[in-house]
Amino acid sequence: MLDGCSWRAWVVRALVAGIGGAGATAHVATASCLNGSRLTIELLMPGVPCPVSLPANGVANGGGAAAPADAPKKQSPKVHSVASEEDLVTLHNLLADAQEAQAKYSRFTQEQVDEIFVAAALAANQARLPLAKMAVEETRMGLVEDKVTKNHFASEFVCNKYRFEKTCDVIEVDAPGGVTKVAEPVGVIAGVVPTTNPTSTAIFKALLALKTRNALVLCPHPRARRCTIEAARIVHEAAVAAGAPRHIISWIEHPSMCISQALMQSPEISLILATGGPQMVRAAYSSGHPALGVGAGNTPAVIDETADIQMAVSSILTFDNGVICASEQSVVVVDSVYDKVREELVRRGCYFLKDEEEKDKVRSTLIVDGRLNADVVGQSAVKLAEIFGLTVPEWTRVLVGEVDRIGKDEPLSEEKLCPLLAMYRARDFDDAVQKADRLVMLFGAGHTSVLYTSPLNRARIERFTRAIKTVRVLVNTPSSQGAIGDLYNFHLDPSLTLGCGSWGSTSVSTNVGPRHLLNIKSGIERRENMLWFRVPPKVYFKGGCLEPALRELKGKRRAFIVTDKPLFDLGYADQVTRILDTVNIQYQVFYHVAPDPTLACIREGLSEMNEFRPDVIIALGGGSPMDAAKVMWLMYEVPDIKFESLAIRFMDIRKRVYEVPELGKKAQLICVPTTSGTGSEVTPFAVVTDESTGMKYPLADYALTPNVLAHKLGSAFHVPHGLANAALISHVIRYNATDRPLKMAAFPQYQFPQAKGHYAELSDMLGLGGGSPDEKVIKLIEAVEELKRQCDIPPTIRDILGADKEGEYMAALDEMAENAFDDQCTGANPRYPLISDLRQILKMTAVGKSWATRRTASRACSDISARSGLDTMGVSVPARAPRGGGGAR
Incomplete structure (x- = not known):
């Protein structure tokens, strides 16, 4: 018991x-x-x-x-479900095969590895659409279109970034320095794959393993098993076809928690790439093997009073139903622009929870038994509302709850991984920063934060960056796409494994890349210490060189001459002053330098120098006047310098702890030696005696060297390109003319929806009339349809292909829509389309003789409007068009 x-x-x-x-x-x-x-x-x-x-x-x-x-x-x-003996034997054999494959692969050259890497990336990229569809069908999370983007990113962007990076054998040689760096694979990597981003993560990890000559064993999430394995299979088959050993990429066919644990604790594993929930990541770090894991994200987006509100709101609205861990979870808005931001969110398709009753419905469903309810993850806003027991418009993109509390007693302040935002009002910028920091430290330490402000607010940007404990601090950037790198800033490495540093209890604070999967060996050869001969920039010598050298001082105003009394008495100083008179330079002579100059002498001369304020200092004499002049110059240029620090001992003058500031801002030092052998005129050294102790201080710094020495429709049905464009153009204009698209093109330059405004401007240029932008767009479409009628262009695809082809056309809608979505140019459309939207547009071209003259067309367009956030135009549409497809009234 x-x-x-x-x-x-x-x-x-x-x-x-x-x-x-x-x-x-x-x-x-x-x-x-x-x-x-x-x-x-x-x-x-x-x-x-x-x-x-x-x-x-x-x-x-x-x-x-x-x-x-x-x-x-x-x-x-x-x-928990138990692991059978058969499962464990299968795992053992899997790891043995992986080890054998990795041992072979470790001997491949960089050229062979790069060829395999590119071939695998190409295969993954070509499969991005079917893999995305499979992921959504299996996990019931996210959007196909966004998962296509992520698969594209994980293959193309990663390949582009790293295809030329050296990851095999000798990667760097510094022959003079005697250092050679050699990259070695770590061995067999365990890759844990989440249900939220299964295919893209599998592609990313597989490509990194291939690039670094490692073997990878993937453990899929049980809810994403089929799609993860398919992604891995595609990459593996492409790699093998390009020459890689079979089993270099492998996977667990029947994943479970027990098998995951056994995999991570297996002695055959060298490293774990863990992407998943906090428990899985903690298990990875507790496995006894090195692990690269991610942290929880709870990204706050701060909007201050100087921010571009349209751009900020358009950027914040979520990607792939919020399943990326870097997605915005909260919005913190400065009070003075809070109402404007709220209005803009509503305009862009957000639904604000009306009262505490609605918020409580969300709270009670969002967090269950202290954990995020898996049923809400990656669902659309409309589906979320259904789960929460709310009724929202069909075009709703995001649910927003206005709250005040931050903490475990406010579920809306936690990571939600769905299109549900918490919105906070801040008194001012400082209060906004404090709220953002609390959100981060409570639920998402180390991950990602975002600030929307004027790019000119450098002080605020720096303050926010310093105050927030996240390793990615994004400015005016969508966090979900910005944090993964190489989309909105091209110096942030592309990655789907985002380290969070010690704040997030992870081992790295960067985006994980190939270098993290390598052991770098450094071969260090013995070298002697470098010798450095540094002299003044100008050296004048030979008889008669003094006058031309000093004449180059023309333009200087005041010269302070440092010498000793004998030279002064013998008239040597006069030879200098005579030349200075000819170039109109005022001068003062300090001749109290004794042999072995003392600190008292230095202070005396410095006092006179500070009063005279020279822009040139001339040291005349032997070693003592030059030593004294150097120290006076140093203390004149840097009044707060500490003599004790300057005199401290060092092993290498170039590595000394105390660094002397660059000199010459106030005055230039000229040395005129009158003796041979001291070398003080060409060296960074000076010797000064402390008269109270008799201690001589040898001072050295190169700053003391003198300046001058006087020595990517028509292809499916063969419709001509222009005719296909004419059939589609009115539908496309209507589709694009919205201020609240479900998705926007991912271009940094396209900050907010602008197409409707541009169409309205075009209508104005053509003098088509209309009052509101919506009416102007209708006028433009009517003009286009009238022009088509005048040019005898068939109004529909039925008229172009013939009635006998209509059934074939309708049967091909799905395939054409997918092909259109996957076209190279689709991404540049101002409104990023869903595949279903493209299908509806293609269908609309076949169901009516004119865009604005058939109820079916209008109703189809309205369907897209209701679902996707398209604006409703208050323009009546005739029930019947004149025969021949005449223009709309």
Whole structure:
């Protein structure tokens, strides 16, 4: 019998004892608990227990005191699905095959690896659409179109970034420095794949493994098994066809929690790439192997009073139903623009929860038993509303809840992974930063944050960057697409594994790339210390050089001459002053330098120098005047310099701890030696004596060297391109003319929906009339239809192909829509289309003789409007058109 505290100890003893004996692979142990329940624990192998879930009494998940004796009898503990001996043998064989393949692959050259890498990326890119469809069908999360984008990103962008990066053998050579860097693969990598981004993550991890000569064993999420395996299979087959060893990419066919644990704890694994929920990531880090995991995201977007509100709101509205961990979860808006931002959100298709009753419906469903409800993840806003028991318009893109609290008592402030935003009002920018920081530190430390402000607000940008503890601080950038890199800033590495640093309890604070999957060896050869001969920029020598050298000082105003008394008395200073007189330079002579100049002498000369304020200093004499002049110059240029720091010892003058600022901003130093042999005129050295102690201080810094020395329809049915365009153009104009598209093209230059405005401008240029932009767009479409009628252009596809072809055309709608979506140019359309929208537009070209003259066409267009957020134009449409397809009235 086990009490609430001793069952763990029993498990430990069972493990240590190696239940079942050596060589056993799976064992079941049973013990009786005090409450009468039976505790069944499966041991996958000695040291690898399958996770056990216990009831919420004293013997609970988190442990604690035992339940009272009179406590009601609880349900028996729930035990996770067990891993059979067959499963474990299969895993063992899988890992053995992976090891063998990796050993072969590790001997491939960079050229072979690059060829395999590009071939695999190309195959993944070509399969981006079917993989996206499969992912949505299987997981019931996200949007096909956005998953296409992510698959495209994971293949094309990653390939483009890393195709020329050296990852094999010698990657860097510094021959003079004696350093050679060699890249070696880490071995067999375990790749844990989430249900939210399954195919793109599998592609990304597989490509990174191929680029770095590693083997990869993928463990799919059970809810995304088929699509993940298909993505891996496509990459693997392409790699093998290009020459890679078979089994270099492999996967677990029947994933479970137990098998995941066994994989991560297997000694054959060298590194774990963990992408998934917090528990999975923690398990990876606790496996005993190096792990690269991600952290939870709870991205706040701050909008201040100087931000471009249209761009900010258009950027914040979510991508792929919010399943990317970097997606915006909250919006914090400065009070002075809060109402404007709210209006813009409504205009763009957001539904604001009306009252506390609606918010409570959301709260009670969003978080269940302390965890995010998996049923809401990756669902559309309309589907979410249905789950929450709300009624919203069919065009709703995002649900927004206005709240004040931040914390575990406010579910809306947590990570939601769906198109549901919390919105906070901040008093000012400082309050907004504080709220954002609390959101980050409570639920998403280290991940991503966003600031929308004027690009000119450098101080605010810097303050936000310093204050927020996230490793990605985005400015005026959509977080879900911006954080993964290479879309809105091309210096952020493309990645689908985003490190969060120590703040997020992860091992890296960057976007994971090939370098993280390599062991870099450095070959270090013995080298002697470098010698450096540095002299003044100008050296004048030979007899008579003094006068031309000093004449180059023309333009200077005041010269301070440092010499000793004997030279002054003998008239040598006069030879200098005479030349200075000819170039109109004022001068003052300091001649109190004694042999072995003292600090007192330096201070005296510095005092006179500060009063005279020279722009040139001339040292005349032997070593002592030049030493004194150098130190005076240094202290004149840098008044707060500490003599003790300057005099500190060093091993290498170029590596000294105390760095002397660059000199010459106030004055130029000229040395005129009168003796031979000291070399003080060409060196960075000076010697000064402390007269109180008799200590000589050799000062050295290159700053002391003197300046001058006087020494990507028509193809499916063969319709001509122009005719196909004419049949479609009115529908396309109507489709694009909206201020609240479901999706926008991912171009940084296209900041907010502008197509309707541009169509209205075109209508004005043509003098078509109309009051509102909507009316002007209708006038433009009517003019286009009239022009087509005048040019005898058939108004519909039925008229172009003939009635006998209509059935064939309608049967091909799905294929044509997918092909249109996958066209190279589709991404540049101002309104990024869904495949279903393209199908509807193609269908509309066949159902009426004119865009604005058939109820069916109008109704079809309205269907798109209601579902996708298209604006409703208040223009009546005639029930019947004149025969011949005349223009709309």
